[in-house]
Amino acid sequence: MKEASGRRRTVRISDVAAAAGVSKTLVSYALNNRPGVREETRERIVEKARELGWTPSLPARALSVSRAYAIGLVFEKSPEALASDQYYTSLMAGLQSVLANERYSLVTEVVESTEAEREAYLRLAQDGRVDGMVIVDLRQDDPRFALVREAGLAFVSLGWPPERTTMPVLVYDESEAITDVVRHLVDLGHRRVAQVVGPQTNAPARLRRELYQKRFREHGIDASRWIESDYTAAGGRAATAALLDGDRRPTAIVYSNDLMAVAGMSAAFSRGLRVPTDISIVGWDDITISQYLHPALSTVTQHPFDDGKVAATLLLEAIGGREFVEPVWMPNPRFVPRESSGPASA
Structure with missing residues (x-):
């Protein structure tokens, strides 16, 4: 490799990792003939190193297994939104429960723009x-x-990445839970249904909204009414107010998280509406307080603490050189009907 000046630049482990599409740790393992690397992957890495003109450096070799003993997690959201989101606090608790036992630290950064997020990753x-x-x-098209990949870092993805990878990927199927929510509301006679959804730049939030719409349409129900919000209580209350104060008030509202659903119940109560007599409310997440509300919130339960534990375990294995050829399927979300959903009002 040459610099713009024409001088030959030293090829680094990170250059080989970027060219091969693997982590720096995996390149180090492959070039040092350490166990844990599939033979075809080792051959691909060695070939890329040869093409780039990589030669071993004695100081670098001595440091080839040095580590930071930390993993990173960057959130693009406001600190206030993160503080009130029990899903992510539970996820971080699950991560930390594994990392602490392995003497690893969790380095978190909270940023409020895509550019700031990029800078955090690079830093x-x-x-x-x-x-x-x-x-x-x-x-x-997540950047x-x-x-x-260019940094040669291992990663674990909570959801399907845009391209094939040998890094761990955790996935689950929301379709059964969504089907159960829709069937529950249809059986209760609801025909005017609306959604309060998360940011539609978020792929899972968009797919969840689209799947709800598809399932409602299968029952002949117009599912075109939805309002995009930001997963916060304030956002959920504002979106609910817009739906309740508009024409043809819905008889049921489905929310993309429990925090917005709880705030939506508050908006309904402030207008003299009864839940579920006048309007049914369904959330998503099953945060701790959901079952203790009056009425208790019908919602979809998830497993963020377990997701965090498995994510941390597999990421440490990836850092150690393990390759993953298949995604890891986590338990699917499950609908839990409670008192906030009932027969449709006239």
């Missing part, structure tokens, strides 16, 4: 502060995967 990678990243809130 963590270039400063050598982390050995891998946990990637959440996937987006369409973060290219960033970690």
Whole structure:
């Protein structure tokens, strides 16, 4: 490899990792003939190293297994939104429960723009502060995967990445839970249904909204009424107010998280409406308080603590050189009907 000046530049492990589409740790394992690397992958890495003109450096070899003993997690959201989101606090608790036992740290950053997120990823990678990243809130054509690949970092993805990878990927299927929610509301006689959804730049939020719409249409129900919000209580209350104060008030509202649903119940109560007599409410997440509300919230339960534990375990294995050829399927979300959903009002 040559610099713009024409001088030959030293080829680094990170250059080989980027060219081969693997982590720096895996390149180190392959070039040092350490166990844990599939033979075809080792051959591909060695071939890329040869093409780039890589030669071993004695100081670099001595440091080839040095680590930061930390993994990174960057959130693109406001600190206030993160603080009130029990899903992510539970996810981080699950991550930490594994990392602490392995003497690893969790380095988190909270940013409020895509550019700031990119800078955070580059800073963590270039400063050598982390050995891998946990990637959440996937987006369409998500640029973060290219960033970690170019940096030669291991990662774990919570959701389907935009391209095939040998890194761990955690997935689950929401379709059964959504089908159960829709059948529940249809059986209760609801025909005017609306959604309060998460940011539609978020791929899982968009897919959830679209799947709800598809299932409602299968029952002949117009599912075109939805309002985009931001997963916060304030956003959920404002979106609910717009639906309740508009024409043809819905008899049921489905929310993309429990926090917005709880705030939606508050908006309904402030207008003299009874839940579920006048309007039914269904959430998503099953946060701790959901079952203790009056009425108790019908919702979809998830497993963020377990997701965090499995994500941390597999990421540490990836940092150690393990390759993953198939996604890891987690338990599917499950609908839990409670008192906030009832027969449709006239």
